[in-house]
Amino acid sequence: MIVLEKRPQPSQTWSMATPVVAVLATMFFGGVLFAALGKNPVEAIMTIFWEPLFGEFSFYYRPQLLIKGAPLVLIAIGLSLGFRAGIWNIGAEGQYIMGAIVGAGVGLAFYPLEAWYIFPLMVIGGAFGGWIWAMIPAILKVRFGTNEILVSLMLVYVAEQMLASVSLGLLKNPEGYGFPGSRNLQSWDSAHNAELFAGSGMHWGVVTALIAVIFAYVLLNRHMLGFHIRLTGEAPRAAKFAGVNPARLILFCLGASGVLAGLAGMFEVAGPAGQITIDFNVGYGFTAIIVAFLGRLHPVGIVLAGGVMALTYIGGDIAQSNLGLPSAAIQVFQGMLLFFLLALDLLTNYRIRLASKEVA
Amino acid sequence: MKLTSLLATAALGLGLATAAVAADKTKVGFVYVGPVGDGGWTYEHDQGRKAVVAEFGDKVETVYVENVAEGPDSERVMTQMALDGADLIFTTSFGYMDPTINVAKKFPNVKFEHATGYKRADNVSTYSARFYEGRAVQGTIAGHMTKSNVVGYIGSFPIPEVIRGINSAFVHARKVNPDVQFKIVWAFTWFDPAKEADAAKVLIEQGADVILQHTDSTAPQAAAQAAGNVITFGQASDMSEYAPHPRVSSIIDDWAPYYIARTKAVMDGTWESKDTWDGIGAGMVGIGEISDAVPAEVKAEALAIKDALADGSYHAFTGPIKKQDGSDWLGEGETADDGTLAGMNFYVEGIEGDIPQ
Numbered sequence: 001m002i003v004l005e006k007r008p009q010p011s012q013t014w015s016m017a018t019p020v021v022a023v024l025a026t027m028f029f030g031g032v033l034f035a036a037l038g039k040n041p042v043e044a045i046m047t048i049f050w051e052p053l054f055g056e057f058s059f060y061y062r063p064q065l066l067i068k069g070a071p072l073v074l075i076a077i078g079l080s081l082g083f084r085a086g087i088w089n090i091g092a093e094g095q096y097i098m099g100a101i102v103g104a105g106v107g108l109a110f111y112p113l114e115a116w117y118i119f120p121l122m123v124i125g126g127a128f129g130g131w132i133w134a135m136i137p138a139i140l141k142v143r144f145g146t147n148e149i150l151v152s153l154m155l156v157y158v159a160e161q162m163l164a165s166v167s168l169g170l171l172k173n174p175e176g177y178g179f180p181g182s183r184n185l186q187s188w189d190s191a192h193n194a195e196l197f198a199g200s201g202m203h204w205g206v207v208t209a210l211i212a213v214i215f216a217y218v219l220l221n222r223h224m225l226g227f228h229i230r231l232t233g234e235a236p237r238a239a240k241f242a243g244v245n246p247a248r249l250i251l252f253c254l255g256a257s258g259v260l261a262g263l264a265g266m267f268e269v270a271g272p273a274g275q276i277t278i279d280f281n282v283g284y285g286f287t288a289i290i291v292a293f294l295g296r297l298h299p300v301g302i303v304l305a306g307g308v309m310a311l312t313y314i315g316g317d318i319a320q321s322n323l324g325l326p327s328a329a330i331q332v333f334q335g336m337l338l339f340f341l342l343a344l345d346l347l348t349n350y351r352i353r354l355a356s357k358e359v360a
Numbered sequence: 361m362k363l364t365s366l367l368a369t370a371a372l373g374l375g376l377a378t379a380a381v382a383a384d385k386t387k388v389g390f391v392y393v394g395p396v397g398d399g400g401w402t403y404e405h406d407q408g409r410k411a412v413v414a415e416f417g418d419k420v421e422t423v424y425v426e427n428v429a430e431g432p433d434s435e436r437v438m439t440q441m442a443l444d445g446a447d448l449i450f451t452t453s454f455g456y457m458d459p460t461i462n463v464a465k466k467f468p469n470v471k472f473e474h475a476t477g478y479k480r481a482d483n484v485s486t487y488s489a490r491f492y493e494g495r496a497v498q499g500t501i502a503g504h505m506t507k508s509n510v511v512g513y514i515g516s517f518p519i520p521e522v523i524r525g526i527n528s529a530f531v532h533a534r535k536v537n538p539d540v541q542f543k544i545v546w547a548f549t550w551f552d553p554a555k556e557a558d559a560a561k562v563l564i565e566q567g568a569d570v571i572l573q574h575t576d577s578t579a580p581q582a583a584a585q586a587a588g589n590v591i592t593f594g595q596a597s598d599m600s601e602y603a604p605h606p607r608v609s610s611i612i613d614d615w616a617p618y619y620i621a622r623t624k625a626v627m628d629g630t631w632e633s634k635d636t637w638d639g640i641g642a643g644m645v646g647i648g649e650i651s652d653a654v655p656a657e658v659k660a661e662a663l664a665i666k667d668a669l670a671d672g673s674y675h676a677f678t679g680p681i682k683k684q685d686g687s688d689w690l691g692e693g694e695t696a697d698d699g700t701l702a703g704m705n706f707y708v709e710g711i712e713g714d715i716p717q
Binding site: 057061064165184272277279280282313314317318320 | 389395396423424425426427428429430431432433435436437439440441443444454455458462478517518519520548702703704705716717
């Protein structure tokens with residue numbers, strides 16, 4: 001008989017091991033799924049995890065990993081601060097959209113001027129757009145005690161409506177024959193978040209993501225504020241006695257995640273995406289929640305998790321094209337990853353014991 | 361260690377195998393914005409792909425990726441297809457326009473076909489269908505069939521293609537029924553069964569007994585069926601599973617002849633960049649069978665308009681037509697030019713409400 005026994009302390013080993021085990025379990029059961037669909041499971045798993053990194057065209061896919069992974073990491077780093085303190089910002093997608101709108105809007109206000117200061121102003125605009133959108137749930141929570149999960153999530157849908165509105169009106173390309181969508185920033189040097197080295201995938205968003213990782217690491221390990229964040233999450237009562245100001249913490253955590261999500265949106269719209277369109281957002285803000293947890297809310301873990309998530313997206317599309325796998329199968333595959341992670345988390349807090357049957 | 365080298369060998373083997381097969385075949389890629397099972401837009405493009413396979417058999421290899429988000433993801437998928445040796449790539453959504461142009465620049469020897477856009481290059485063609493011709497047929501039926509004189513219209517996005525369809529349907533509904541009113545709901549999606557069902561229910565509650573949709577799922581059909589006394593039209597595909605009632609007819613996108621012709625052109629080396637905008641006459645827009653729920657004389661009138669549109673003796677936008685603000689657009693007997701239609705951003709006179717800005 002199998003018995004679960006609560007551990008006195010959460011297991012450090014399992015906390016580190018579960019993401020890896022979850023990825024392996026996903027590979028295995030994903031393979032079973034692909035086999036059930038009549039595909040060669042080894043070939044399918046290889047295509048998803050091997051092709052983008054070491055396959056024939058890896059020279060193209062490796063930079064794409066940076067492009068796909070950078071917004072995920074940038075947003076997830078911000079979310080992880082709040083998640084550690086038990087402050088749940090679920091609306092990063094909305095902050096991402098607002099960052100893109102304000103960032104692109106600030107830039108387009110100068111069109112067609114070429115000047116060095118346009119891009120920095122767009123960066124500030126992007127950060128501000130994300131921050132102000134995150135401040136709404138933050139201030140409502142501090143002032144009226146509203147639930148930040150609900151407010152931030154609902155604001156995603158408001159942001160989507162704003163996105164549709166500006167695509168059709170305020171930011172619509174006047175030379176676009178009446179079609180929705182802004183001018184393409186890629187063809188305007190002063191606003192283009194171009195690759196720093198051609199073909200490297202390295203744009204300012206990637207650089208910012210790496211800086212954010214380092215900052216988060218230092219903050220959490222070397223700074224009083226980081227200690228307060230961790231303390232509030234792990235021992236709320238102790239935090240109270242230690243004099244942590246919960247209102248300040250809420251404002252900081254939501255604000256920081258808003259800024260980073262807004263920056264991610266701004267770098268995306270000025271770089272890889274190029275323009276504000278009705279369908280600009282593709283779910284980075286939600287996927288980043290998975291990345292944050294897959295990375296154990298740890299800055300370095302988040303980088304690895306962002307890489308794995310980006311890999312499944314890029315490899316998944318290759319598998320669709322080369323092997324004819326349906327996209328739904330790829331989505332199930334990605335869903336499995338979170339499922340196994342959450343399921344295996346049990347082992348962090350519990351020990352499995354094989355107890356011999358006892359006669360009562 | 362062993363596993364890694366094993367995997368590497370396997371990958372190499374696979375790579376060689378694909379390359380060898382691809383050499384003497386024409387490879388055609390398709391990028392889809394929705395799932396192939398959407399029963400509408402993407403479904404019909406995939407039917408076109410299957411027709412290419414059926415036509416050329418072993419001489420062609422097709423690949424597709426579905427649910428590809430517009431923007432950088434689509435650019436990556438197109439690049440991947442080009443790298444994997446595609447000779448011709450169909451990108452089947454408006455939002456793929458700039459990505460298609462970007463990728464086409466990098467692969468001058470690969471031909472690209474972008475649906476519903478307006479940017480072309482030496483190796484990028486554009487193609488679209490004159491769906492508004494089908495809307496003229498629908499409008500005629502709708503005008504006759506409505507008893508409440510309220511026709512509901514589910515718009516996707518307020519872009520010229522959708523506005524053209526609303527105007528065409530309205531002009532022809534008014535022609536046979538001067539009291540008819542249009543109620544328009546914008547769903548801001550091409551495919552979202554839940555939102556589409558909500559939109560249909562709202563319109564039915566507001567008295568609409570005819571629902572026209574410019575979204576791709578069958579959810580509005582199901583909502584109309586539940587309501588009982590409401591009729592609908594299939595969109596993009598026939599949606600015949602809802603015939604004879606509520607679905608009384610449909611607009612069918614038939615991409616197969618175009619896809620076959622363009623694939624043939626690549627095989628023969630005669631492919632050239634061009635802009636194609638075909639309607640009922642060329643077979644790109646099909647009118648699904650008009651069911652028995654429609655009286656015989658209405659059906660005959662609708663078919664007469666269809667035939668006149670097909671042989672070119674009638675244009676769906678023939679004057680006199682005024683704009684919504686009362687200003688003149690087309691004089692007596694004048695027909696709309698393609699330039700105005702391509703960028704249409706105004707309602708015709710009689711439609712209430714504003715185009716969302």
